[in-house]
Structures are given as structure tokens and as C-alpha cells.
Amino acid sequence: MRARPGAPQDPDQPYLKLPGSNRLRTNPDGLWFCFGGTQADPFVDIFAIEACGSYQNLLDKRSRFAPSMHSMLAVCSVNWLLQPVSLTNSMPRWHYTGLLGRPPVSPLALPVRDIRVMYALRPRHYANFASSQIPHAHEFFAPVEAIIGPDGWHHPHLRAFIARTSPRANFFDYPGVSAA
16 A cells, blocks of 8 residues: 555655654655554555665665664554545555554554665666665665656566565465465
């Protein structure tokens, strides 16, 4: 489910934070949730996109998703949860999660189980980074032009690249054996 960006008039978009913190929030440029678990043991897997305008900006954003920072919460406001999933799906988000038995009366804060982040870099930064760095397992890099270009999300190579960010991509598809 798409969490960010939302409608420009919607101030209650979900955000990420460290448990116990009430100030330091991470608002990725793009954020998608995959809700899972049960009402008793809920979690969310996230896919985030961070557009980086400078090398320093890349380093700052990478630090927010560093492997040691996996103790992270995704926070969804009541207002956001009560809104429809999309323009084409009128089901309320809270119901779509499958984790709540009735409409929420307080914000929902879920532990983040899995993180995948795609960093969109300017061409020069992308070339320099790709030639000299090794990404962490949860990190993916693309030139920003590939994302905001004329084909954008519809470009087959970009769609194939994003498909590889799925946690399912970490498992070998072997006939007769299911990783699910």
C-alpha cells in the first residue's frame, strides 16, 4: 500500500521513527507498506525511495536506514488509516491492513520487519557511487532520471529492477518447494 507521497493537502502521511523518539522522524520521498502478522503480533515491511540531491544528502539518508537502525516503527495517523486505499479502491486503509478489527481511535505504530530502500541519485553521483561503493543488502541505487523520466515507473527495466527489491527475490524458486 502506498503511504508516501500522498495528496498534497494531506498533512497526516505516515512516517518512520525510532522507538521512544518523539522528534526525529524520517519522511521518505516515497514509501510503500506491506502489512503482515496478526492483530496480536503485527508488523510492516517497507519499501522506501529517497531522492538524493548531493553526495552529503545520500550519506545522511543512508544513515537513517543503516543496518543497526532496524529498530524502527512505521506510524500511521488515525486520519490516514480512515481514508480509502486509493482513488480506485474505496476500502478504508485500516480494514485493508487486515490487522485491525474495527476503525482505529489512536495512531497505529508498527514495528518494521524488513526494509528495502532505493536511492535515486544524480547521474554524476550515481556513476561515482556505483564505481567505488558496495551497497548493503537492503539498498538499491538508480539514476533519478530513470524514475522521473518519460516512461518513469512504466519502463520495463526499472520495473524489473524494482521487482528484485522484493524479499521474495532472496529465495530461489525451486519446483516443488515453497519458501512462503
